[in-house]
Structure formats: structure tokens, C-alpha cells
Amino acid sequence: MxxxxxxxxxxxxxxxxxxxxxxxxxxxxxxxxxxxxxxxxxxxxxxxxxxxxxxxxxxxxxxxxxxxxxxxxxxxxxxxxxxxxxxxxxxxxxxxxxxxxxxxxxxxxxxxxxxxxxxxxxxxxxxxxxxxxxxxxxxxxxxxxxxxxxxxxxxxxxxxxxxxxxxxxxxxxxxxxxxxxxxxxxxxxxxxxxxxxxPIDSVLTWGPYLYSTSLLDDAGLMEVGSAAEAIKRAVTDGDFVKATELWSVLENVVEQNTNGVNFYNILGQESDDDDDSTVVKSLLQEDYLTSLARRHIRPxxxxxxxxxxxxxxxxxxxxxxxxxxxxxxxxxxxxxxxxxxxxxxxxxxxxxxxxxxxxxxxxxxxxxxxxxxxxxxxxxxxxxxxxxxxxxxxxxxxxxxxxxxxxxxxxxxxxxxxxxxxxxxxxxxxxxxxxxxxxxxxxxxxxx
Structure with missing residues (x-):
């Protein structure tokens, strides 16, 4: 039919x-x-x-x-x-x-x-x-x-x-x-x-924004900034697939340094059935596209x-x-x-x-x-x-x-x-x- x-x-x-x-x-x-x-x-x-x-x-x-x-x-x-x-x-x-x-x-x-x-x-x-x-x-x-x-x-x-x-x-x-x-x-x-x-204007400002809202310390700001600069280099080189992969890496760095800040509202934390450390570990073990989809589509x-x-x-x-x-x-x-x-x-x-x-x-x-x-x-x-x-x-x-x-x-x-x-x-x-x-x-x- x-x-x-x-x-x-x-x-x-x-x-x-x-x-x-x-x-x-x-x-x-x-x-x-x-x-x-x-x-x-x-x-x-x-x-x-x-x-x-x-x-x-x-x-x-x-x-x-x-x-x-x-x-x-x-x-x-x-x-x-x-x-x-x-x-x-x-x-x-x-x-x-x-x-x-x-x-x-x-x-x-x-x-x-x-x-x-x-x-x-x-x-x-x-x-x-x-x-x-x-x-x-x-x-x-x-x-x-x-x-x-x-x-x-x-x-x-x-x-x-x-x-x-x-x-x-x-x-x-x-x-x-x-x-x-x-x-x-x-x-x-x-x-x-x-x-x-x-996208690059967003990721380059994540560190300063989180730092200004007391969600990163000096060490965290440096780590987030370094990961963002790696994305910038990939974008400058025109390697946008690599830039997307590095974006996933940056998000893991942000989560680890903020104890799981919620990317959609900084006043919250990432929620999952498992504890935050388990979630981050799981995301690190997955391929980057799967982890990105899990973080941004499935919720x-x-x-x-x-x-x-x-x-x-x-x-x-x-x-x-x-x-x-x-x-x-x-x-x-x-x-x-x-x-x-x-x-x-x-x-x-x-x-x-x-x-x-x-x-x-x-x-x-x-x-x-x-x-x-x-x-x-x-x-x-x-x-x-x-x-x-x-x-x-x-x-x-x-x-x-x-x-x-x-x-x-x-x-x-x-x-x-x-x-x-x-x-x-x-x-x-x-x-x-x-x-x-x-x-x-x-x-x-x-x-x-």
C-alpha cells in the first residue's frame, strides 16, 4: 500500500x-x-x-x-x-x-x-x-x-x-x-x-567564558586554550574533518576540567545514569563521531x-x-x-x-x-x-x-x-x- x-x-x-x-x-x-x-x-x-x-x-x-x-x-x-x-x-x-x-x-x-x-x-x-x-x-x-x-x-x-x-x-x-x-x-x-x-569563534572563547564564570582555574584555562588552538590550526589548514575530531577532544578537556559542565547551560552538569567519571571515560573510549552524537544528539x-x-x-x-x-x-x-x-x-x-x-x-x-x-x-x-x-x-x-x-x-x-x-x-x-x-x-x- x-x-x-x-x-x-x-x-x-x-x-x-x-x-x-x-x-x-x-x-x-x-x-x-x-x-x-x-x-x-x-x-x-x-x-x-x-x-x-x-x-x-x-x-x-x-x-x-x-x-x-x-x-x-x-x-x-x-x-x-x-x-x-x-x-x-x-x-x-x-x-x-x-x-x-x-x-x-x-x-x-x-x-x-x-x-x-x-x-x-x-x-x-x-x-x-x-x-x-x-x-x-x-x-x-x-x-x-x-x-x-x-x-x-x-x-x-x-x-x-x-x-x-x-x-x-x-x-x-x-x-x-x-x-x-x-x-x-x-x-x-x-x-x-x-x-x-x-565554530572557531565559539571554541576559542570557551576558555575565557568558563574562566570568567569561575568554572576553570588557571591550569584548566591553559589546557582548554591549547586544545582550542589545535582546532584553529586544523581549520586554517582547511582540514575540517580533523577539526571536528579535535572539537571532540576539546569537549573532553572541558568536561574533565569543569567536573562535567553542561554545554547547553553552564549552571547545570552533564546528566547520565552513570557518574560523571564513568561518562567521560566512556566518551574517551568511543570513536569521536559516536561520542559527539552521544553528547549532542541523544539528549x-x-x-x-x-x-x-x-x-x-x-x-x-x-x-x-x-x-x-x-x-x-x-x-x-x-x-x-x-x-x-x-x-x-x-x-x-x-x-x-x-x-x-x-x-x-x-x-x-x-x-x-x-x-x-x-x-x-x-x-x-x-x-x-x-x-x-x-x-x-x-x-x-x-x-x-x-x-x-x-x-x-x-x-x-x-x-x-x-x-x-x-x-x-x-x-x-x-x-x-x-x-x-x-x-x-x-x-x-x-x-x-
Whole structure:
């Protein structure tokens, strides 16, 4: 039997699919649609759309946002949806700070092989952001052809982590496709959250950031700095596979010198069923790609989230092939992209700004893996003519929506470029500061 490509329903009608008997918890009343797009032979990409659910405003009067997760190999339809901005959390309870109250949200499991997306063979996995962008053009062309009602609605791409690197490349190709008439949509801007735009700027600032927050001593600072410089030499030599391997070494050095600092929020520690010393020893014994996937992909595909996605959600969706497991190809996706991992895309951001695309950078104060110091470094190195005036500006304080009078963020904007500094948040800003993230999104999409 041929797999159905799309399904559109009102989620409230699927209550029985989200419960295994007994009492039912809250279910989003938003209209939903999902489906597959065959972006290449043997490559099948899954998407899931929530129509905006605002009692006072039609979805046609609110923007459309595509959310891209990082990794590469982390699932938007899983983690971004149920852990960050979707209408329901992992327990299927309603999320007060869901973004669908202010926008329609399109989650895409990208690249192919991520989440419910899959490939027929390992050879069909993408190897770089150029391939990722090419696949996404096929998906977006199909999406906007199917959903003509969204063609004139302002369309934004929001991203997190490696998703930001992919979002930059996707945005540039989308701009070209719109200009040539290949895709009809109203592209309004891209937002790069804690994004892996310049890997070397991140790793070179890990040591100083950790030292300034009392998480490294002098000896630790020297060890971390030495490991980071080795990565810099590999990048300078153009050996990006070696740079990725050395990045894994650097992370082990950081863990050993900080007693297991959490790379996604420095106020926490790496958690695992085993004690920290056992975890570090295990990571050191694994090949570097396996250890990187274990550290950065598998936590986003936790056992409880995996049970939800491969259980109730799979049953609800009804179109997932029997041989596809949510997240089953995640490690392979990361491995396939390893040669592209440490390559920067600052030049792509410059091209976007020069083309007049609205670009926003936003970063969490407590993030280590993409620390704010590193983000500021590559931003200052932009060749866009407006960067000098941007750098001279002072930022503006924003109140925390949950605590009026208390600063929740700072923002600075000049022409088509903005930067948001989000306080008390780590790598996953909507998880740590949901209300502040929602307000930021509304500001970026010009709703306040």
C-alpha cells in the first residue's frame, strides 16, 4: 500500500489517539497538517504544521514560522515541538508560552534522516549545508504549492544551534528561488538562535567564558586554550574533518576540567545514569563521531520523548512507514555532515544582509557551546556596510514578561540586522525562558 503524503485534521478530533484509555489530558484545538515530501530519490522529508490558534485573530493575519532544530540530526517535530514552542509539552499538557498563539508554526525534520524523515540508503544522507538547502527548496516549493493560503503570509525561519547554520544557507537559496519565480512565498526574515555560524569563534572563547564564570582555574584555562588552538590550526589548514575530531577532544578537556559542565547551560552538569567519571571515560573510549552524537544528539532524543514520538504520536500521525523509527538515523546524519561541521557561514550571513534580508541573531546568556562572546566576535567581523553603525549603538533593555520591571533581555537593531541577548537562558532559549522567547518572536515578526 502506498504511503499517504499528507494529512490535515483538527487536533481536538484526535483525542482518542493521544490516550491509552483512562482520563484524557488537554489536547491542542489547533488545526494541524503533516506530510512527507520526496526531496530526492530515496530521500523523504517529514513536516508538521500547526495553524495559528488565536481566538481574536485569524491565522491568515498572523505570520508563518518554520522552526529548524540543530545537531545536525535533532528533530524539530519532536524536540522543538514538545520541548520548546509547540502547543503541548512532552506530557501532552498545554504550553502557556506556545508560539502558535501568535503564528502558524511549521516543524521540519531536517536534514533527511532526522526525526521521522528518512533515507532509503545511507548514501542518500546530505553531506553539507548546500545539500541541506537544496533539499529544503524542494520541500518549500511543494509546501507553498499545496498550501496556497500561506503564499502571501509573512514567512520567517527561526532556528537553533546547527539549525541556524542550515537556516542561513536555506534563506539565501530561498531568496534566489523567490527572485527567479521558483517558489512563491513572502519571505520576511531569518532568526539565528544560539547558532553554529562560526565554530572557531565559539571554541576559542570557551576558555575565557568558563574562566570568567569561575568554572576553570588557571591550569584548566591553559589546557582548554591549547586544545582550542589545535582546532584553529586544523581549520586554517582547511582540514575540517580533523577539526571536528579535535572539537571532540576539546569537549573532553572541558568536561574533565569543569567536573562535567553542561554545554547547553553552564549552571547545570552533564546528566547520565552513570557518574560523571564513568561518562567521560566512556566518551574517551568511543570513536569521536559516536561520542559527539552521544553528547549532542541523544539528549535531544531522550527515552521519554522517544517513547512519545514512537508511540502515541506515531499512532496519531498515521503515515509513518513501519520501518522508520523516530530518530533512528540521527547518528548517521551527524556522521554524514562531519566534514562540514566546523566550516563557517559568516559569508552567507553577509550575503543575506547585503540582499536586504531581515537577519536576527539571538543568544542565551548561559549557553556554552555557542557562547555569546563567540557570537559577538563573528558579528563584529561582518563585512556588511551597516556593521560599523550597528556596533556603535547602545542596546535597549527589555522587561521580562513574567516579572515587569526586571530585565529579561537586551536588544539592538540597525536597518535589517538585530541582536537579542536573552538573560537567564542557555542554548534552548524557549525551554529556559519561554515567555521572553515568545515576546522576542513577536517583536521579530513585527507584532509589537
Amino acid at each position: 502506498e504511503r499517504p503524503k499528507t494529512c490535515t485534521v483538527a487536533a481536538v478530533l484526535l483525542l482518542f489517539l493521544l490516550t491509552d484509555g483512562g482520563s484524557a489530558g488537554p489536547v491542542s484545538a489547533a488545526k494541524e497538517s503533516w506530510g512527507y515530501v520526496d526531496v530526492r530519490e530515496g530521500a523523504h522529508m517529514f513536516w508538521w504544521l500547526y495553524y495559528a490558534n488565536n481566538p481574536g485573530t485569524s491565522y491568515t493575519e498572523l505570520p508563518l514560522i518554520m522552526w529548524l532544530q540543530g545537531g545536525p540530526g535533532a528533530s524539530s517535530t519532536g524536540f522543538g515541538n514538545f520541548e520548546e514552542i509547540g502547543p503541548l509539552d512532552r506530557e501532552l499538557d498545554e504550553r502557556d508560552s506556545t508560539w502558535i498563539q501568535a503564528a502558524s508554526v511549521l516543524f521540519v525534520d531536517n536534514p533527511v534522516g532526522t526525526g521521522f524523515s528518512y533515507t532509503d540508503t545511507v548514501d542518500a544522507l546530505t553531506k553539507d549545508v548546500a545539500g541541506v538547502a537544496s533539499d529544503m527548496m524542494v520541500l518549500l516549493k511543494e509546501f507553498f504549492s499545496q498550501k496556497e493560503e500561506f503564499q502571501n503570509i509573512p514567512f520567517y525561519i527561526f532556528s537553533e544551534s546547527y539549525g541556524g547554520k542550515m537556516a542561513a544557507a536555506i534563506s539565501l537559496e530561498l531568496t534566489k528561488a523567490i527572485s527567479s519565480g521558483g517558489i512563491k512565498c513572502n519571505f520576511a526574515g531569518v532568526a539565528l538562535g544560539d547558532s553554529w555560524i562560526s 535531544l532524543h531522550s527515552e521519554s520523548l522517544g517513547q512519545l514520538m514512537n508511540g502515541k504520536i506515531r499512532k496519531k500521525l498515521g503515515i509513518i512507514p513501519r520501518n522508520v523509527t523516530w530518530g533512528g538515523q540521527a547518528d548517521a546524519v551527524f556522521a554524514s555532515m562531519s566534514g562540514d561541521f566546523m566550516k563557517p557561514v559568516i559569508d552567507v550571513v553577509d550575503e543575506l544582509l547585503e540582499a536586504g534580508v531581515n537577519v536576527t541573531v539571538y543568544n542565551g546568556q548561559l549557553d556554552l557551546i555557542v557562547d555569546t562572546i563567540g557570537q559577538e566576535n563573528w558579528v563584529k567581523a561582518l563585512k556588511w556596510p551597516g556593521i560599523e553603525d550597528f556596533n556603535k549603538m547602545k542596546w535597549t533593555a527589555l522587561d521580562d514578561p513574567e516579572s515587569p520591571g526586571v530585565t529579561g533581555a537586551f536588544v539592538k537593531s540597525y536597518k535589517n540586522f538585530s541582536f537579542y541577548w536573552i538573560l537567564k537562558a542557555g542554548h534552548m532559549i524557549p525551554s529556559d525562558q519561554g515567555d521572553m522567547a515568545l515576546r522576542m518572536m513577536q517583536m521579530i515578526t513585527q507584532q509589537e
